[in-house]
Amino acid sequence: MKQTDHQFATNDGRRGRLLAYGPSFSGALLTYLLSLSTESRSRFGPHPFTEEGIEANFAGPDAALGFVACEEPSGAVVGYALLKPGLLDADALRYAGYSNGILPEETCTFAPSVADNWQGSGLARQLFEVVKQTALDSGFRTMVLWGGTQATNARAIAFYRRLGFHEAGRFEHNGSNLDMWIELWDR
Ligand SMILES: CC(C)(COP(=O)(O)OP(=O)(O)OC[C@H]1O[C@@H](n2cnc3c(N)ncnc32)[C@H](O)[C@@H]1OP(=O)(O)O)[C@@H](O)C(=O)NCCC(=O)NCCS
Numbered sequence: 001m002k003q004t005d006h007q008f009a010t011n012d013g014r015r016g017r018l019l020a021y022g023p024s025f026s027g028a029l030l031t032y033l034l035s036l037s038t039e040s041r042s043r044f045g046p047h048p049f050t051e052e053g054i055e056a057n058f059a060g061p062d063a064a065l066g067f068v069a070c071e072e073p074s075g076a077v078v079g080y081a082l083l084k085p086g087l088l089d090a091d092a093l094r095y096a097g098y099s100n101g102i103l104p105e106e107t108c109t110f111a112p113s114v115a116d117n118w119q120g121s122g123l124a125r126q127l128f129e130v131v132k133q134t135a136l137d138s139g140f141r142t143m144v145l146w147g148g149t150q151a152t153n154a155r156a157i158a159f160y161r162r163l164g165f166h167e168a169g170r171f172e173h174n175g176s177n178l179d180m181w182i183e184l185w186d187r
Contacts, residue, residue, distance in 0.1 A: 006130055008069060010121035016078065018130045021066025025077065026054055029068060032077035037116045043153050044113040046082055046146050057082070065134065069114065069127055079114040081127050082146065083135055091144060094179055098168045102142045102181060108135045111146035119155065128163055132184055141185040144168070151176035 004020040021029070033049040046064075047053040057064050062084070069079030085108055087095060092104055110131060114124045135143055148171065149156045157178065165180040 004067065004130060004134065006126075008123060008126045010118070010123050012121060014071065014118075014121065016069055016071040018067060018069050018079075018127060021058065021068050021080075023058075025066075025068050026051060028070070028075065028077045029054060029066075029080060032068075032080060032115065035115065036113070040113065040116055040119075043150060043156065044111065046111045062086075067127060067131055067134075069118075069123055078118045079112075079123050079127050081110065081112040081131050083131050084109040084111075084146065085138070085140075087144060088146065091147065091179070094148075094169065094171055095144065095181075098179070100166070100168050100181060102144070106139075106141040107181075108138070108140040108143050109146045110135075110143050124159060125163065136184050142181055142183055144179065144181045147173075148177040148179045151178055 004018065006018040007015065008018050009015050030049065030051060036044070047057040058066060064082045064084040067081045067083070068077050070076065071078045087104055087107055087109055091109065095102060112124055112127060114127070132143070145160070149160065151170070152175065160180050163182065165182045168179040168181050171177050171179065
């Protein structure tokens with residue numbers, strides 16, 4: 001994989017870098033995850049917010065790729081996104097029942113988050129562009145959301161629509177959720 005290292009600048013002039021996650025970020029990442037508000041934590045929970053949870057997520061044959069947004073000059077993690085090859089088992093079962101025709105072998109899975117006081121700043125969009133380019137460089141053509149998104153998460157749904165995601169279907173799991181997907185590649 002190509003080295004990920006991009007500058008970002010938010011709508012309100014804050015700056016930093018978008019980098020591939022590596023073990024040297026584990027402490028800063030844990031601090032970030034534990035600083036998320038109850039609201040954000042109720043929306044974003046791809047793995048336990050512990051050292052072990054982080055480590056397990058990046059180990060083994062199903063390992064995800066991680067991306068961190070680091071504020072400059074402090075180096076604090078202010079955003080975190082995951083890209084996983086393929087679909088999670090539960091997501092794959094639902095997508096098999098939809099008629100959008102995605103091919104699991106061409107599909108990857110995305111989960112984004114940014115710190116509460118960075119939401120709405122344009123950082124998430126820049127994080128997505130880096131994840132998207134990595135997915136394309138890895139040969140993926142479609143992307144789905146990790147576990148869908150809660151129907152009550154209006155900010156996230158607006159964000160995904162703005163990026164070009166479509167709704168694939170709805171499902172019940174601790175309330176109503178939407179599956180959303182995007183074609184990364186113009187066929
Ligand atoms: C979901 C999340 C990543 C979206 O990030 P964000 O900070 O809103 O995204 P950005 O500021 O980069 O906005 C990107 C685009 O979405 C648009 N957008 C964001 N919120 C919007 C809203 N409420 N209504 C309409 N458009 C909105 C922005 O206008 C922007 O479009 P533009 O660049 O063309 O102006 C962020 O809110 C977050 O981390 N939430 C908590 C965790 C979470 O819910 N994760 C997703 C789980 S499925």
